[in-house]
Amino acid sequence: MNLKKTVLKTLIHASLGVSFSACSQINTTDLLNTVKSVATVPTTETPVVKALTSGEITNGLKEALTRGAKIVTENVSKADGFNANSLIRLPFPPDAIEVKEKLIKMGMEKKVAEFETTLNRAAEESSKKAFIIFSNAVRDMTIADGAKILKGEKNAATLYLKSKTTAELKAAFQPIVAEALNTVQVTKYWTPLINTYNKIPFTEDKDPDLEKYVIERALQGIFTLVEKEEAKIRLDPMARVTDVLKKVFSSLD
Numbered sequence: 001m002n003l004k005k006t007v008l009k010t011l012i013h014a015s016l017g018v019s020f021s022a023c024s025q026i027n028t029t030d031l032l033n034t035v036k037s038v039a040t041v042p043t044t045e046t047p048v049v050k051a052l053t054s055g056e057i058t059n060g061l062k063e064a065l066t067r068g069a070k071i072v073t074e075n076v077s078k079a080d081g082f083n084a085n086s087l088i089r090l091p092f093p094p095d096a097i098e099v100k101e102k103l104i105k106m107g108m109e110k111k112v113a114e115f116e117t118t119l120n121r122a123a124e125e126s127s128k129k130a131f132i133i134f135s136n137a138v139r140d141m142t143i144a145d146g147a148k149i150l151k152g153e154k155n156a157a158t159l160y161l162k163s164k165t166t167a168e169l170k171a172a173f174q175p176i177v178a179e180a181l182n183t184v185q186v187t188k189y190w191t192p193l194i195n196t197y198n199k200i201p202f203t204e205d206k207d208p209d210l211e212k213y214v215i216e217r218a219l220q221g222i223f224t225l226v227e228k229e230e231a232k233i234r235l236d237p238m239a240r241v242t243d244v245l246k247k248v249f250s251s252l253d
Helices: 003-016 028-039 054-076 094-105 109-139 143-150 156-183 186-198 210-235 243-250
Strands: none
Touching (some): 094 109
């Protein structure tokens, strides 16, 4: 028998044992208040945990993805968002790495570094348009998607977002990257580098598609950081900053 029932039963028995004449002097209001206070005595019984609904799960995942995508896109679209982050910084195009190596040997290291910076500036500029596309994909998440993501791998939400947005992001980034490359005057740094290289005897001319390169590496960097945000929310209770996130992801702990 739990504490509330025991105390109430004792109180009732005691009241029944009082003589009629004594009972006539009892303040009934006080007795009722006592019974009410006993009824609210806290117990150590295990509370009933309400199961999460499919809607709650989906809403929690939508909030987690929206929050992660917003944090990431705001960070990478700032000055040095890519350039100062060693995890996602765009290096010299790999298919033209011979260009970099030979030019550095010729004492043009500073020019090479300046060119790499312009590539990262283009990635930062183009990332400003990513969040709205992510938001649309999150909005369209179904209950079935949510259930699959919740029990999936630690990057399941990121993989969902990637599958739903990559094609649209590439299409959206193309004109932005083209404009960004022009804005940061990438050709001002690239043209003299590649012309110098192509004049070196016995070398094969190089002309990588810089637009394609920036787009692919920018998206790769964004999804890398979104994945880190997802892992943080899944694994670190302190990262669950809203009630919805706490409720959904604590069910996985």
